[in-house]
Amino acid sequence: MTYATELQLLQRHGNDEMAELASENSAVDGELLMLTVTGGDRSSYDSLVVHAADDALVRLQLVMSDAHKRIDSYLRERYALPLSAEQIAGSDLSRIQTTLSRYFLMENDPSDTVLKRYNDAISWLRDVSVGKASLGESDVTVSTDGTGTVRQGNSRIGWDNY
Numbered sequence: 001m002t003y004a005t006e007l008q009l010l011q012r013h014g015n016d017e018m019a020e021l022a023s024e025n026s027a028v029d030g031e032l033l034m035l036t037v038t039g040g041d042r043s044s045y046d047s048l049v050v051h052a053a054d055d056a057l058v059r060l061q062l063v064m065s066d067a068h069k070r071i072d073s074y075l076r077e078r079y080a081l082p083l084s085a086e087q088i089a090g091s092d093l094s095r096i097q098t099t100l101s102r103y104f105l106m107e108n109d110p111s112d113t114v115l116k117r118y119n120d121a122i123s124w125l126r127d128v129s130v131g132k133a134s135l136g137e138s139d140v141t142v143s144t145d146g147t148g149t150v151r152q153g154n155s156r157i158g159w160d161n162y
Contacts, residue, residue: 001082003068003093004101006037006060012098021105022056022063033057060101067100074125083135091135096121 010018015030022033027049035042036053037060045053071093072081079087088094103110103118110118127133 001085001088002064002097003071003088004064004095004097006057006064008094009060009064009098009101010034010037012095013102018060018102018105019056021102022059023052024055025052028053028056059105063101063104064097066104067097070100071097071125074129077129078131079135087135087139090137092124093135096125 010030010033015034017030019028019030019033020026022028032042032045032049032053033056034040036050036057042050042053075081075083083091083093099117099121103114106114124133128135
């Protein structure tokens with residue numbers, strides 16, 4: 001199960017910026033990339049530009065996959081993967097995946113803001129992997145007296161035998 005979609009990437013970071021970063025030429029604009037991601041009507045575009053948009057979508061898919069793998073490299077320290085839909089829905093993982101993807105698209109020249117967001121995302125993932133942060137509500141159980149207890153994620157260690 002994925003944490004975010006290409007559509008969420010465009011919605012969070014802007015289809016114009018993503019088109020610029022994902023395409024090798026400036027012929028692909030944000031509108032065309034959005035149509036490509038959503039399966040919209042691209043018949044008014046030249047076939048060469050549509051092909052370039054298809055290539056841009058493949059690049060988006062590759063960086064999204066790379067971001068997913070990076071996230072999993074941290075999560076597997078504490079959770080059995082794949083995560084459940086409930087764990088994903090109650091977490092910041094969608095935002096984290098799009099943040100990492102945007103950073104990967106900028107390759108060797110990220111802006112200061114993008115670099116800071118990337119570093120913040122990696123820091124949060126490190127904290128989650130060691131139990132200093134949680135995925136969200138799916139990790140927390142609140143008792144009737146108002147105190148909270150953190151539920152350990154799905155551990156790969158068979159603690160019942162100890």
